[in-house]
Amino acid sequence: MEGSLTIWLAIAAMTAAAIFAVLLPLSRTTHAAAAEMDVAVYKDQLAEIGRDAEAGLIGAAEAEAARVEVSRRLIAASERIAATAGEGATRRRRMVAVGAILVIPAIAAVAYGLKGQPGYSGQPLAERQRAEPAATDMAGLIARIEAHLAANPGDGRGWEVVAPVYLRLGRVPDAVRARSNALRILGATADREADLAEAQTLAAGGVVTAEAKAGFERARALGPGHPKAGYFIGLAAEQDGKPDEARALWGKLVAEAPAGAPWVALLQAEIARLGGTPPPAAAAAAPAAPVIPPEIRTMVDGLAARLAADGSDFEGWMRLVRSYVVLGEAAKAREAAANARQRFAGEADKIGRLDGLVSELGIGGT
Amino acid sequence: MSPEIGHFALVLGLALALVQSIVPIWGSRRGDAALMGTAPPVALGQFFFVALAFATLTHAYLVSDFSVENVFQNSHSTKPLIYKISGVWGNHEGSMVLWVLILTLFSALVALFGRNLPLTLKANVLAVQGWITAAFLLFILKTSNPFARITPAPMEGRDLNPLLQDVGLAIHPPLLYLGYVGFSMSFAFAVAALIDGKLDAAWARWVRPWTLVAWIFLTAGISMGSYWAYYELGWGGWWFWDPVENASLMPWLAGTALLHSAIVMEKREALKVWTVLLAILTFSLSLLGTFLVRSGVLTSVHAFAVDPERGVFILAILVAFIGGSLALYAWRAPTLKQGGLFAPVSREGALVLNNLFLTASCAAVLVGTLYPLALETLTGAKISVGPPFFNWTFGPLMVPLMIAMVFGPFLAWKRGDLLAVAQRLTLAFAAAILATLVAYAVTTGGPVMAPLFVGLAAYVIVGALLDIAERIQLFRAPAATSLARARGLPRSAWGAAIAHAGVGVMLLGIVGETAYKQETIVQMRPGDSVQVAGYDITLQGLVPVQGPNYRDLVARLTVREGGVDAGTLAPAKRVYTARAMPTTEAALKTRGVSQLYVSPGDASTDGSIALRFFYKPMVLLIWIGTLVMMLGGVLSLSDRRLRVGAPKPSARRAAAMQPAE
16 A cells, blocks of 8 residues: 555656646746847857857867858848737737646556556566575576586476476476476376376467477377376367367266366366266265365466466466365455456456356456 | 556657657748757756666666566576676567667757757757657557567566577677667758758768767667677578578668768768768668668568567668658758759769679679568568578678779779779789788689689789878888878778778688588597597597586597697587577687687487587677778767868868879
8 A cells, every 4th residue: 555655756846847837937937028028049159159259179160161051040030029929928828828738648648558557566586586586596596407407407207296386477488398308208097197298288378289288199109097087188179169078078087087186076067168068077076175286287287377478378367266166265266357357458358258158167356 | 667668768768759750840840940959958868867767767777677568588696697697688578678768868969969969960960860769669659669568477487588598698799789870860860951951061971970989889780780690699600691681681781882872962061962862761771780780571471470569660660761751851952052063083082882792692682681581572482592692792892892992092083993993903913912822722622713813812912001001101101200290191091991991801811701611510429539630530529518597418529730739629419408499609719810610419328429520610690790890980980080070171271282192
């Protein structure tokens, strides 16, 4: 609150200074006619030529020629003085003054209002690191791991550790590189294939590319019933315009899920999104508070980081809002929805869809 | 300091620019001194607010405020301080703010130091500057806001493009922009004169210092950009006829022409209309240059079409300013009084010839740059217009220009005697022939034409020096008289001769580099040796080195010359960690004005590395030549006469004063 007061004071002071820059020259009491000012300029020039000629800075002949030319203009300006009397000057001055007082704040308000965020103070890194020591640890950790990996690029375990951290920081291409290194060095498992394909999907902005899909297929071949691979193959089907296939696949996953599997809730929500009836979870004893699987968490964080960097992907925002709701973080979902609304303020159809989603998920009332 | 302050300051800058666009010109139409008087304080206010915005952005870079999207995209917390600062203009948004900052700086300078300008002219000039400022600020705020924010702020940035992390490139854009934007002053003066319908010799004298300042900075900017490309890209070339380079060369050529035609206008009241047109064209080319680089058209016409918002805005600005000023020119130019005609063989005739060749070469570059773009837009065919096109259009235009350049200063105003001048240039011709013969005898290999160009360079340099020798009557008058004359010679005369000599020096460097360079590519293992141009070079080993935000693989080379130790070379393959982007760090060894240049290729798994060696004789003369040209410009600028606005005495008077000439 204190910070926002300071910014409003600064904004007011700056606006006042801008208006002052216009009013100051208008308020001068003596107003010579334009031609009179010109006469003064030319007289000044004559004096300067005299000084320079005396100091020997320009030659006598040049000074003489300059004097002749300036004098000629001096006479012309003197003749103009009579022609332009200052009629209407007061009225014009008043118009400009009133115009400046009204127009400058108006332009500033409109232009700044479009994109300004006066309540959002600066976030210098040093201050944030003091406030969030965990983040500093993370930065330090990454630097250490990177140095280590630079020296030992054959350490597959290191690549595997750093990959999720990259994802959380939104460095998706680095995550792809790290996971493909881990896969290459440590050998293929269902988890590694699925993780790499997941990173590739994030790198493609949430689209399950042919390359990623092949990875998920390999993961499923290595470990049948692998939930992440199954989920994304379903997503790929949906993106190919085959929601039925996706629904069937996910339904099968849910039906075959081991008791208390944490990802069942997500799949059920996805099936519901596609308009299907999710089969009940295998065990009646579904956990009261769903434990959030780390890979889902990472995915959502990665998506959030990507949208923070480039918020032009509307579908991404929709997915983020939905994901937060699935994770049970209504506050974050509301925040994401608010960000998206701001971002796409001009596009009525998107705002409409967003509002629809918000009311559907029951997180309205922000 | 909140980034929001900077954002708001930019918005207020726009509001003031709009006031400055309208009020002073209204005052000048009505002859109202009060309204015209608003221009200077408003211009100062604009400069203040844009400078505040720029300072805020720089501050955000310094403290790594990643809540500002621009900082997140282009900075990194571990980056060295100088690149945090240069990162501000190492990207589209920040560089546009720098552009406007320089624009408002020039307006503020006119407001502060333009005391000897007539009020109406000053008001009109500042109003025209206001239009440009307003258009650019609107462009920035609408399409390229550097103060866009991210919630929540990321913990780390994406780092500046590694190629741009270089001292040369840190100061290259500001110099280039000082040049581009400096030409906006000549443009503003030209448009103001068209609005007023008044154009006299005094106008040319007001315009000339601004043009000269812009020209000096642009020369520096282009020269530095060329040197950067030479040692940072690792390709061993110094000029690639790349569209980005051409974009800065075009305003330079037009600006050079403007500089010379302004002399004719100042001295002879002739070429008025042409000079105004050149002023407009020069700034138009500056705008085109800025936008060719900044709009994304160059990377791909396709990418441009996908995200057209910026491009369309840019196109609108180009059409408004170029089209508008040319329309104004077509409408008002006929009302300007024309100067008299003059003989083809005379000083002014030579300057017209200069203008002709410079504008023709500029047109050649323009065609070579824009034709592929136009073709790709219309037919989708991608072609590239390479060095051969430019060498065969630009080169032949430069040769007669350089020959005439030496004659020009010797010719008298109004009517000259070509034969007499040729006699006085005997020494220059002799130098040319001698240099050609020496080059022919000393060098082996190289193109047949090369010695002729060495001769041309010698002719230009000696010719320029002869101009001074002639004026101070060296060896013909007693030494004391010559010294006194040298002191009395206007600095602009010294400046012209030195700048012309600089062209010759640069030509010598170009010929040396292009015709006589030696090149070898070898795959080397530690312990291997190679011979390049008399140097024995041994690879000692490949050493990894960790930098602040990069890793190097350094090839350590020792150089022996005739068996004697001549130092080491350490070229490197560098990888910037944040973007995982490799760059090539070439190593140079300077011997006099020649250089040994090593550029590393990729290291193979078997421990060997490909190394590319060049021996480039006289290569440094290229940039030394441009420095000499700039020195000439600075000398000319320091001529008191330019600032007072004193005209040169008429030819008759001069003849009476100096019967010896």
